[in-house]
Amino acid sequence: MPEIFVNMGQISSSKDNGILTTVGLGSCIGVTLYDEKAKVGVMGHIFLPHSRPNDADAPPGKYADTGIPAMIAEALRLGATKSRLQAKMAGGANLFPNLNLNSVSIGQQNIEAVTTLLKQHGIPIVGQDVAGNHGRKMRFFVENGVVTVTAIGKDPVEI
Amino acid sequence: MAKTVLITDDTAFMRMTLKNVIEKNGYQVVGEASDGEEAVALYKELKPDLVTMDITMPKMDGISAIKEIMKIDPQAKIIVCSAMGQKPMVIEALSAGAKDFLVKPFDAERVVESLRKIGS
């Protein structure tokens, strides 16, 4: 079964089978969209909440505001129906909590941005493992929609 | 009677290292502070003969702590032990009242030399 790795800023998809995997979610958010009936799965690895004017060439998956619409478009392209899409998310951690870089950590900003955008598009979030101070690996099995999240020193969880 | 020392550094590792060196050379470590705020509080409580002070620390940095301690006791004997060796910082620490400035990493002899010189 092919395993597709989704790197920072990327969006990948698969139909019927395949495993979409993203490794090393720190402050980033791994988002999955799934249409169970059409067996279409899309995964994005989002880096920051809002796109910047000086980064116009950025891949759409880099920022939440361009990434979520791009992921929805990709799902539809593979034959999904928007009203059947369900989302799961993982990540948004703060690995350096003692540094106080922002009043609200980037991880938290990402969680809020992705949650808001999915809500705006009417896509329910049916599973999540977010925040905390540790990195995560997320695997999405398109055949049945199962998403597992692993972290160092912790047992894998299904979300 | 052995001279008493208060150690201030935000890393446990450094406090342990300094404590070993200081105690091996006949001084008594009476307190350990992990930030400037704690150092000031412990100074008031313990009135140590000597203080070692880091600069880069959370809550209250070393320079501020030096100023606060000098207010409490203008005769305080504070030795800075910091990785930060840039000239403006050294000048600021000495102007605030520190008696010596050791740049990390330093060897044991240098620490003891400073304690003896400043302590007398």
Place this chain on the structure above:
Amino acid sequence: MRNMKLDFLKELANIGTGHATTALSQMLSGRLFQLVVPDAQMLPFTEAADYMGGLEQVVVGIFVVISGDVKGYMACLHPLESALVLIRLLTGEDKAEIDDMGRSALQEMGNIMVTSFLNALAKMTDLLMVPSVPGLAVDMAGAVWESILAGAEVTSKVTVIRTRFSTEGESIEGHIIFLPDDEDFNRIARKVGLGDL
């Protein structure tokens, strides 16, 4: 122009890591540390984590904010095995994993190395560069990198300096990223007579 910038960063890296290695050597009772000439690459941010050898590899990351005359960020990353070697050399104890004292030792070592690096640059340029209390994370390389890049607001390219230290049969790898704000980077360049890059 980009080459000149990279060359200049390599030179800063040379000087900075040279001083940091001296500091490391002194911290370890004068052990001889051989520094493999640092290799600097300017990479798209998506490749930075991979450059170190795999997104899932466990690394120790030390991250500081720089303030003063130069503002920006600096980070130092070591693969877990190198970190364990460092802890053994620093504490004299051989442990299979990183415990609280190990973390503390690494944080202090990171602090000394980053500050030595900045002290060297400061001396060269007469610009004050003050590092914050360091943050330390032990986690998957991908997660540590992206947290550093997001925290430092890097959105395009990042220069990574790859160094290797060897001492008496032990090999220690480290990656340093030095991220001054663009304006401040030009200040540094101007101070050493290079003009804006």
